[in-house]
Amino acid sequence: MAFLRLSSPHAHGPQRTSRVMLWVILATLPGLLMQTVFFGWGNLINTIFCIAVAVGAEAAILALRGRPIGFFLRDNTAAVTGLLLGLSLPPFAPWWVCVVAVLVAIVLAKQLYGGLGSNPFNPAMVGYALVLVSFPVAMTTTWASPLGAGSATPDLLQTLAINFGGIDPVDGFTMATPLDVYKHDIGAQLSTQVLQHPAFGDFVARGWEWVNLAFLAGGLLLIALRIITWHIPASLLAALCVMSLAFGWDADRYTPLSIHLLAGATMLGAFFIATDPVSAATSRRGKLVYGAGIGALLYIIRTWGSYPDAIAFAVLLMNFAVPFIDHYTQPRTYGHKKARRVKPGNS
Template structure:
């Protein structure tokens, strides 16, 4: 895949890729901690397993391509892909399902395109979307009930046994529908006040989920403060989702309220850690604003009128398709010129 050619001067980051990816992993730790506290050991096991499989898959493909292993493995990009999948998958996802997601992400969505810098789609979201479509039962019925770690959650050993065996009957006592899923399917037969009585909401916005999203928001703000990512994609994505929710979902008796869209599901993880992937996202500031807003709009459209209660993966992948078009029409200003060169070939601008 040909890389977009941008005019000089070229800014050079003082941080190597390995350091940037390390900061991303560190910033995701508060979210992982919150997931563990509120939903048990499942996400922690997912993360460790997915990172191991990602590094193994990356090493195998690099060997087949006759590339230096140490040089490419040290950039930490494979580890970040595994981390994002481990954070995104349901807590009781069978290990074989998560392995398929990771292998698909590394082999199909990254290495077959030529490795880092050549992949047009977000690798983690390719793997997630593939297993969601291929194994819908495993991906929609294995979400843990919130608040279990200090109550009746299975121990670390029991959780590991459950995900290793992959037996659905074992986890039925510990699982519950996600807040977005519960609200979407129940609001048609009741009022918002009645739906919110379900234990998954816990008398608040979304039991446990609001704290997880707040933790990812905190980590994401840290990445912006460190200039690891820019604010354009997260802010425009959240703004796009908010505008759609206020425009089409102002009545909570008919559609999920804005608070639920923001603080349930993978909204903050998607805004700060997934949509900001530097390879598959738009490049210019203006392009990032369009790209992020498009993701936010698509999340609302799919959540409200599609078949999937959470739609971050599909929204990101659909906007990945649009990135070449966005980059073509939103190039940065050429150094020394007042306006950026854009528009149809041969068209002049004043």
């Protein structure tokens, strides 16, 4: 029998996967609540629906593979994948977009590679990126207008009819995201004029800042509970700040830093998506490099790419680099010091 060789020290961790995933779910609830308050029922409906589809798809694939269904479903990873997609997809995304995104995430990006622990890419972001590229109209024209923007907010039944009944959301229910508005309008207007758009409120972006602050609070809770470490979120946000201050200091040409931080999916991405323990870098130095790469790519794609938000693409691109990063950031074996270099002529 072959044994896995690991260096000391050896410690037993009390955290089980199911418990960790449960804390992740609980930590996203403040952000989901803010999404529901400011953007209506859409994200809550999508979240419940995506979780149900994810759990069902995982159970079906496990049955086809002859694996114990209950044992693997109890780790809650399928539920977290569905949760992240429900939080990320537009509130009025058609039901079939949600189904395609979830099936791609669970079947292709996770189970096809062997299940939990074997997937090289973040499953939720694989599903999100595929539907964004494949169905651009459905993914860019179904964002809800924020509360207080002067637009109507559909009730629960109206939202269900839009998402599952095939009814197109009227213009009064939808609005472009703040990142999209600023990126496309700043070329012809001054920043003061762009900020008069209803998507921007008195603070940063109407409703979006509270959603991001809620996800920030949930992420800090995960750090406090040692579910995740600070390395990836801190380096991601630091790199995004450095890139924005270096290249986007002129608000009349580029999106300002405040909007980058609080008007998109930045905090959700930094604390809940980039920190995926399977597809992210593992060493402390590696996590810093990994997070910084995501932050830099996030700014580059948002500013000069075709998409106003770029969490999915930035995370997936850095997933490609994880084996390289882990190889060159391996920590020294415990108890061993770096070899001293002997100067020429000394014995």
